[in-house]
Amino acid sequence: DGGITQSPKYLFRKEGQNVTLSCEQNLNHDAMYWYRQDPGQGLRLIYYSQIVNDFQKGDIAEGYSVSREKKESFPLTVTSAQKNPTAFYLCASSIFSGVSYNEQFFGPGTRLTVL
Amino acid sequence: DQQVKQNSPSLSVQEGRISILNCDYTNSMFDYFLWYKKYPAEGPTFLISISSIKDKNEDGRFTVFLNKSAKHLSLHIVPSQPGDSAVYFCAASAYQTGANNLFFGTGTRLTVIP
Numbered sequence: 001d002g003g004i005t006q007s008p009k010y011l012f013r014k015e016g017q018n019v020t021l022s023c024e025q026n027l028n029h030d031a032m033y034w035y036r037q038d039p040g041q042g043l044r045l046i047y048y049s050q051i052v053n054d055f056q057k058g059d060i061a062e063g064y065s066v067s068r069e070k071k072e073s074f075p076l077t078v079t080s081a082q083k084n085p086t087a088f089y090l091c092a093s094s095i096f097s098g099v100s101y102n103e104q105f106f107g108p109g110t111r112l113t114v115l
Numbered sequence: 116d117q118q119v120k121q122n123s124p125s126l127s128v129q130e131g132r133i134s135i136l137n138c139d140y141t142n143s144m145f146d147y148f149l150w151y152k153k154y155p156a157e158g159p160t161f162l163i164s165i166s167s168i169k170d171k172n173e174d175g176r177f178t179v180f181l182n183k184s185a186k187h188l189s190l191h192i193v194p195s196q197p198g199d200s201a202v203y204f205c206a207a208s209a210y211q212t213g214a215n216n217l218f219f220g221t222g223t224r225l226t227v228i229p
Contacts, residue, residue, distance in 0.1 A: 004158070035219075040124070042117075042204060042219035043159070090158050101147040101166070101208060104217060106158030 003027065004107035006091050011112045013085075021076045021110050023091035030096035032074035033104060036060060037088045046089075049074055050096045078112065085114045118142045119207050121220035129228050134192040136223045138205030141186065145207040149217065150179060150190050153202045162203075163190070195227045 004025040013019045025032065031050045035043040045058030049068040063082025068074055074093075078085045088111050092104040120139045128134045138148075146167035151159035165172040165179045165188070172179050178191045192199055205220040 006158075009156075040221060042119070042121075042221040043217075044219075045216065048216065088156075092158070101164070101210075103149055103161040103164060106151075106160070108158050109156065111156070 004091060004093055004105060006089075006107040006110050009108065009110060011110055013112070013114050015114055016080045018080060019078050019085075019112065021078065021089055021091075021112070023074045023076065023107060024072055025074075025091075025093040025105075025107075026072060027093055027105065028071075029093035029105070030071070031094045032068070033092040033094075034058075034064070034066065034074070034076045035090040035092065037090060037109075043090060046076065085112060087112060117221070118145075119205055119218045119220040121203075121205055121223050123223050124221070125224040125226070127226045127228060128195045130197055131194045134190075134195045134199065134225055134227070136190040136192075136203050136205075136225065138188045138190075138220055139186060140188075140207050140218075142207070142209065142218075143186070144209040144211055145218075146210055147208045148179070148181060148188050149206045149208075150177075151204045151206060151219075152199075153204060153222070159204055192225075195225075197227045197229050200225055200227045 007022045033048040034046040047066040049055035065077045090109045091107040094104040095102040149164040150162040153159040163177050181188045202222045202224045204222045206217040
C-alpha cells in the first residue's frame with residue numbers, strides 16, 4: 001500500500017526540549033512538505049523540499065529545522081526556539097514538476113503538545 | 116496576510132440538499148485551485164481541482180465553479196450525505212511562484228444532518 005506515514009500520532013514534550021517528527025512516504029514522490037494547523041486556521045507551510053538534499057523555508061519556518069537525506073524521508077525538528085509549538089503537524093508529498101500542477105497527498109498528522 | 120479566505124467557518128445542510136462552500140482569493144497570480152476534505156485527527160484528502168482556464172469541473176456529486184473576475188470559487192455537493200460531514204479546505208497555487216506550493220484557506224466545517 002502506497003502512502004505517507006507520520007509517527008507518532010500523539011506526542012508530548014516538556015517546554016525547552018527539541019522534538020523530531022517523522023514523515024515517510026513510499027509514493028516515489030520527489031517533493032515533500034510540512035504544514036502546521038492551529039484551531040480555526042488553515043494549513044500553514046513550514047518547510048518544503050523538492051529534491052533530496054535541498055529544502056526551502058515556508059511561511060513559518062522560524063523555530064523549525066528539517067533534513068532531506070533520503071527521498072522517502074523528511075523529518076521535522078521542533079526546536080526550543082519555536083515559541084508556540086503545540087499544534088497539529090501535517091506532512092505531505094507530491095510529484096514535483098516545474099510545468100504542471102500536482103495535488104499533495106497528506107499523512108495522518110502528529111498532534112504535538114508541549115507541557 | 117491570508118491570500119485564500121473561507122469566510123464561513125461552518126455550514127449545516129439537510130441530507131439530500133445541496134451544500135455550497137465558498138472561497139475567495141486575493142492573489143491574481145493563482146491559476147490552480149483545489150478542494151480538500153478533512154476528518155478530525157486525520158490528514159486532508161484531495162477532493163477536486165480546477166485550472167484557471169476552466170470555469171467548472173465536475174466529479175460525481177462534487178462540482179467546483181471558478182469566477183476569475185470575482186476571484187471566487189465554490190464547491191457544490193449534491194446531494195449531500197452524512198458522510199460528507201467534515202472540514203473542507205480551499206487551496207490555491209500559482210505557476211510563477213511554484214506550482215506545487217499551496218496556499219490554504221481556514222476551512223469550513225460542513226455538517227450534514229440526517
